[in-house]
Amino acid sequence: MPSSLSTVLRPLSRAVTYTRWLHLLIASVAGVLTGFLHSGTFFRGGCLTWLWMGALPAPLLVLAALIPVVRRVEGLQAQLLLTPGPHGLEARTASGIATTPSGSWSDRGRTAVWLLLRLEVGVALSALTVQLPMLAGAFVKAAAGRPTHPTCLPAIEAPHWWYGLLAPLPLVLLPAVAVGAGALTTGAARLLLGPSAAERLAGLEARTERMLEHNRLAQELHDAIGHALTVTVVQAGAARAAGSPEFTERALAAIEDTGRQALADLERALRLLREDAPRPADRPALTDTERLLESARAAGSDLRAELSGPLESLPGPVSREGYRMLQEALTNVLRHAGPVPVSVRIAADADALELEIRNPLPVPSPEPGSGDRGRGLRGIRERAALLGGEARTGPDGGEWRVRARLPLRQLR
Incomplete structure (x- = not known):
C-alpha cells in the first residue's frame, strides 16, 4: 500500500478514533433527554430537531458545571474515551486532563465552556452520522432512477445514473469528519479540563x-x-x-x-x-x-x-x-x-x-x-x-x- 494512502487510512485502524466518536455521540444524549421535556413538536420538527438538541440543554449544562464533582466526572470520561490506554499516575499526568473536582470559579467556568463545546460538536457529529449515510442511500436510489426526498437535504427530482458516482463520497466524508472532530475535542479537553495553575504547582x-x-x-x-x-x-x-x-x-x-x-x-x-x-x-x-x-x-x-x-x-x-x-x-x-x-x-x-x-x-x-x-x-x-x-x-x-x-x- 502506498505510504500516502496508508497515512490516510491509519486513523481508521486505531481504536481511539471510535472511542472519541462514541464520546461525542454520548453528548447528544443530553439533547434527546431535554427534548422529552419540550413540546411534542420536538421530535416532529425535521431539521429543527438537531437545532433544539444543541440549544435546549445549554442552560442545564451551565448550571451543572457549578457542581465541583462534574469536572471530575468529565475528566474521567475524557481520559477513558479521548486518551484510552494505561491509566496509572504517570499516564493520567501525561494525558493532560485533570480528574479533580473544581476548586475555583475559573475551573467551573472552564468546565461550563467544555460542556457547551462538547454538546455542540457532539450534536453536529450525531447529525452527520445520521444524515450522511442517508445521503449516500439517496444517491444510490437516484442512480437507480427513483426520485428521492431525504430529510434535511435537497430533493433529487431528476434521477440519473451518474448519481451513483457520488454515493461513496458521504461515506468517505463521515469518518474524516469524525477523526477531525475527535482530535479537536481532545485538544479542547486538555485546554479546558487540564490542570489549573494551582494544580500544576x-x-x-x-x-x-x-x-x-x-x-x-x-x-x-x-x-x-x-x-x-x-x-x-x-x-x-x-x-x-x-x-x-x-x-x-x-x-x-x-x-x-x-x-x-x-x-x-x-x-x-x-x-x-x-x-x-x-x-x-x-x-x-x-x-x-x-x-x-x-x-x-x-x-x-x-x-x-x-x-x-x-x-x-x-x-x-x-x-x-x-x-x-x-x-x-x-x-x-x-x-x-x-x-x-x-x-x-x-x-x-x-x-x-x-x-x-x-x-x-x-x-x-x-x-x-x-x-x-x-x-x-x-x-x-x-x-x-x-x-x-x-x-x-x-x-x-x-x-x-x-x-x-x-x-x-x-x-x-
Whole structure:
C-alpha cells in the first residue's frame, strides 16, 4: 500500500478514533433527554430537531458545571474515551486532563465552556452520522432512477445514473469528519479540563518531594549497605589472616550482627518504595550510636568515643541524620584506611549538635568524579546543609577529619 494512502487510512485502524466518536455521540444524549421535556413538536420538527438538541440543554449544562464533582466526572470520561490506554499516575499526568473536582470559579467556568463545546460538536457529529449515510442511500436510489426526498437535504427530482458516482463520497466524508472532530475535542479537553495553575504547582511540588525522597533513600541505602559490606569484608579478611578460632568466632558474630542491621535497613527502604513509608522512629538515630561503634570496633578499629549532652532529646531529623553521617564517616575509615585508631566526639547542647571523627592519614582525598569514594563524603555535606548546618571533610594536621555542626534551635 502506498505510504500516502496508508497515512490516510491509519486513523481508521486505531481504536481511539471510535472511542472519541462514541464520546461525542454520548453528548447528544443530553439533547434527546431535554427534548422529552419540550413540546411534542420536538421530535416532529425535521431539521429543527438537531437545532433544539444543541440549544435546549445549554442552560442545564451551565448550571451543572457549578457542581465541583462534574469536572471530575468529565475528566474521567475524557481520559477513558479521548486518551484510552494505561491509566496509572504517570499516564493520567501525561494525558493532560485533570480528574479533580473544581476548586475555583475559573475551573467551573472552564468546565461550563467544555460542556457547551462538547454538546455542540457532539450534536453536529450525531447529525452527520445520521444524515450522511442517508445521503449516500439517496444517491444510490437516484442512480437507480427513483426520485428521492431525504430529510434535511435537497430533493433529487431528476434521477440519473451518474448519481451513483457520488454515493461513496458521504461515506468517505463521515469518518474524516469524525477523526477531525475527535482530535479537536481532545485538544479542547486538555485546554479546558487540564490542570489549573494551582494544580500544576501542587503536582510539581509532589513530584519534587518524591524525587527528594528517592534521593534520600538512595543515600540511606548507600550509607547502610556500604557500611555493612565494608565491615563484612574487613572482618572476613582479618579472620582469615589471624588464623585464630577465637578471633574468627568474634568476626563471624560481628558479620552476623552487621548483616542483620543491613537487612533491616533494606526492608525499611523497600517498604518506602512500596509507598508503605516507615515511621520515623523506625530509622536508627544517635541513641543507637553504641551499636555502630561496636561494629567498627569489631572490624578491628581502636575506637575511642566521647559522647556528651542529651542525645536522647535531640530532634528526630537531627538525630537520624547525625547517625547516618557518623556511619558514613566510619565506613570511609574502614574502607580507605583499614583498622586504624579512630577518635569520635559527639557533643550536644541547647544550640547545636557537633560530630567529629578523626583517624590517622593516609585516607585518600576523594577526587571529583571518583565514584563511591566521593559520594559518601558528599552525602555527609548534603545532609548537614539540608538541616541548615555545615560539614567539613579533609586532612588536618596529619589526620583525616570529618566535622559537622547541626543547629538545633530552629528545629525545636
